[in-house]
Amino acid sequence: MHHDLEVLETPADVATAAADDVLRRSEAAVADHGRFTFAVSGGHTPWAMFAELARRDMAWDRVVIYQVDERVAPAGDPDRNLTHLRESLGSAPAEVVPMPVNDTGPGGLEAAADRYAATLPERFDLVHLGLGPDGHTASLVPNDPVLKATDHLVAITGPYQGHQRMTLTYPALARAARVLWLVTGADKQEPLAKLLAGDESIPAGLVRAQASLVLADRQAAGR
Numbered sequence: 001m002h003h004d005l006e007v008l009e010t011p012a013d014v015a016t017a018a019a020d021d022v023l024r025r026s027e028a029a030v031a032d033h034g035r036f037t038f039a040v041s042g043g044h045t046p047w048a049m050f051a052e053l054a055r056r057d058m059a060w061d062r063v064v065i066y067q068v069d070e071r072v073a074p075a076g077d078p079d080r081n082l083t084h085l086r087e088s089l090g091s092a093p094a095e096v097v098p099m100p101v102n103d104t105g106p107g108g109l110e111a112a113a114d115r116y117a118a119t120l121p122e123r124f125d126l127v128h129l130g131l132g133p134d135g136h137t138a139s140l141v142p143n144d145p146v147l148k149a150t151d152h153l154v155a156i157t158g159p160y161q162g163h164q165r166m167t168l169t170y171p172a173l174a175r176a177a178r179v180l181w182l183v184t185g186a187d188k189q190e191p192l193a194k195l196l197a198g199d200e201s202i203p204a205g206l207v208r209a210q211a212s213l214v215l216a217d218r219q220a221a222g223r
């Protein structure tokens with residue numbers, strides 16, 4: 001798929017440009033259909049964008065935030081994406097729909113994943129994605145059976161970097177009206193080049209959406 005690319009000087013510039021884009025998309029979505037559905041990834045890169053958004057004049061009562069992926073770990077654990085999402089948003093009155101990774105009900109984590117899937121909108125106005133040095137995105141990690149999940153919107157991975165994960169699958173990501181990739185740092189240079197070239201050997205290369213914007217810093221873009 002085609003990706004628009006914007007190269008910014010620093011990671012801070014990427015965060016500011018990302019917040020600008022999210023704000024624009026939220027205003028357009030609210031004007032069009034009354035709410036803004038936004039799915040957000042984990043990792044470190046988006047924290048500055050979330051903090052920047054918290055300072056912006058968003059129509060928070062019209063915003064619903066879903067998680068793209070989450071580590072299976074206790075509530076409040078520093079490895080949990082939700083922990084950092086909430087910390088970064090601070091007192092911004094955002095409605096967050098957390099992935100139920102501590103749901104120990106009947107059917108275990110797979111059933112919890114299906115319950116999360118049932119809460120997802122038919123269309124996300126915006127999905128934020130990151131890019132790992134190994135080319136993973138969301139928790140669609142190399143060689144995991146989750147890459148082949150075509151009949152589930154949300155799935156559970158095997159252990160990866162210390163945790164099983166709950167993740168949106170490719171069919172769920174395909175519900176994105178638009179994807180916003182945030183990619184910073186020299187260790188992302190190789191996977192970013194592959195993503196932009198449409199290389200399907202990396203998990204990120206298999207994401208499909210109606211439109212895609214990559215915001216990268218100079219180090220990741222190799223410029």
Ligand SMILES: O=C1O[C@H](COP(=O)(O)O)[C@@H](O)[C@H](O)[C@H]1O
Pocket residue numbers: 041042043044045046068069070129130131132136137138139182
């Ligand atoms: O493990 C993960 O890493 C990716 C990339 O994170 P970043 O901080 O290097 O941008 C992230 O997008 C994903 O959600 C997360 O689970």
